[in-house]
Amino acid sequence: MKITNVYATDDYKLLIDFEEGNQVRFNMQRMVETIPFLRLRDLEVFKDVKFEDKAVCWDAPDGKPEVMPLRMTVDNILFALR
16 A cells, blocks of 8 residues: 555544545544654644655654654554554
8 A cells, every 4th residue: 555645633643645545544642642652742743744655754853863753654554543
């Protein structure tokens, strides 16, 4: 499944479009309260989501090379939805 677009909403949900015409709504409200995703609590950072062929990602903060970018693959997202 290849991602063609991703939209971040004001209530911490991602709307992910796929090339087959399908769309997934992924609720991240609980995830942004966990340690790996804490920086996404800042709505501006959350809404700066990007996508690759098979993943959604957020860049590392400017000036902080010690902080890794965040990345979730389509498989991770679909598994979490089960």
